[in-house]
Amino acid sequence: MKTEAYLFAGVAGFFFGTGAFYTWLSDREPAGTAALTVSFVMASLISFFCAMNHRRRGPRPEDRKGAEVAERAGPLDFFPPRSAYPPLTGLGAALTALGIVYGLWLFLVGFGVLGAGVLGLTFEYVQRD
Structure with missing residues (x-):
């Protein structure tokens, strides 16, 4: 460093x-x-x-x-096998970006979907050993 x-x-x-x-x-x-x-x-x-x-x-x-x-050398990190949250996060980001163009209602829906995807990614494997 x-x-x-x-x-x-x-x-x-x-x-x-x-x-x-x-x-x-x-x-x-x-x-x-x-x-x-x-x-x-x-x-x-x-x-x-x-x-x-x-x-x-x-x-x-x-x-x-x-x-x-x-x-x-040693273990690098934990890599999850599969998850539904990355596509959900991408969909939320796309809807949020489209909401900037088409209206506040779509922005708010997209922001909610984006928030759900990010929270899902964050806490999906919080209970793993």
Whole structure:
């Protein structure tokens, strides 16, 4: 995580310098200045997160020069066999997007279907061992 923290700190520094130069050159044009400022803040936040993770957890096997591949081996994650919730979530997203075009009633129906799909995905395997 240390390398990632340095990488995003460099990106944040780039956006800071570019934003300052842009603000000075464009006579405080608000849209570009806001976009570059938000980009700087987001890159700084990611850099801070990576630095705090490195400090809290220590170096990962990928961060050490003499690390072996077997140190990172193990179970990856739980992958469910089949679920009806991904198609339901996609249908809800499509209905919500169509509701923006065709009316509030369709948007609300789509938002309800989308919420049901997301909640189903979230809590489907909450009781597994």
